[in-house]
Amino acid sequence: MSKLHRPLGTLSDGQDPIRLTPDSAGWNYSGLRVLKLEAGETRVLHTGEYEAFVLPLAGSCVVRVDGQTFELAGRESVFSRVTDFAYVPREAEVELSTSDGIEVALPMARCVNRLEPKYGPAENVPVEVRGAGQATRQVTNFGTPGVWDHADKLNACELITPGGNWSSYPPHKHDEATECEVINEEIYYFRVAGRDGVTPSREGFGLHRTYTSDGEFDEDVAVRDGDVFLIPRGYHGPCVAAPGYPLYYLNVLAGPAAERSMAFCDDPAHSWIRASWQDQELDPRCPVTSHEGRVS
Secondary structure, three states: OOOOEEOOOOOOEOOEOEEEOHHHHOOOOEEEEEEEEOOOOEEEEEOOOEEEEEEEEEEEEEEEEOOEEEEEEEEOOOOOOOOOEEEEOOOOEEEEEOOOOEEEEEEEEEOOOOOOOEEEOHHHOOEEEEOOHHHOEEEEEEEOOOOOOOOOOOEEEEEEEOOOOEEOOOOEEOOOOOOOOOOOEEEEEEEEEOOOOOOEOOOOOEEEEEEOOOOOOEEEEEEOOOOEEEEOOOEEEEEEEOOOOOEEEEEEEEOOOOOOOOOOEEOOOOOOHHHHHHHOOOOOOOOOEEOOEEOO
8 A cells, every 4th residue: 555645534633634744744844734614613723833824625714813814715616716815824823713614725834933924815826827738737826936935834836637638747856955956845635526627526536656766666546536645755747637527736845945945857758848838739728717716
């Protein structure tokens, strides 16, 4: 059984689908929680040594932290629109409350510096169409360096890959401090849309590959809605969405570098693919979403 692939249910904590700390992942920085709150429920969290984003996956909520209140409009699902979010610092008491119920992700990073809480409006989140042809995908850069600089260690973004397309391609890595990459531990959190293209479902699936040049591991796995995959090191990619089933994933990255960065190096055997995109059309299904809703 894979130590890197954590299927839905293997990281659950009571009613909450995911509780993954750096310690339980076997590394030092990156973590993820996914919480489910029922209608009318209030939850109080203590961040401890972690900074985090409060990122609605489905539903809306109110975030109260350090005397500030952020009303997150959220979204129907990760396939329906780009959401607003909040940043919450380490050593904070965070209250989440919801009128209608919510599923919410908390990408986390163990950090040193304590910043102020901050709200991230959906309309300020850049949506990038990356790749071309069957490698066309949407990248939602809500928590990446240069876009969101209000974090100590934490980096995060969302991707949507239309059914039949490839993403995280060419394969790349970020496990050494070199001219082209920095060291980051990475979490992939997958959601898979059902036949309507919007509602998450365990019916569909995607494929994911992670491997190392020294052959320590080479894993090709089928991923379904709610699964997690850990990237401690090595090349990762592609992620492939089965035809008919759009694939979403949340990437969480953090590492020891003094400054936040998501720099990486391609597998040199496949880096030529990038130049081939210049002669290919973009898949018209991308972008899939914006802050206003569905685009395609």
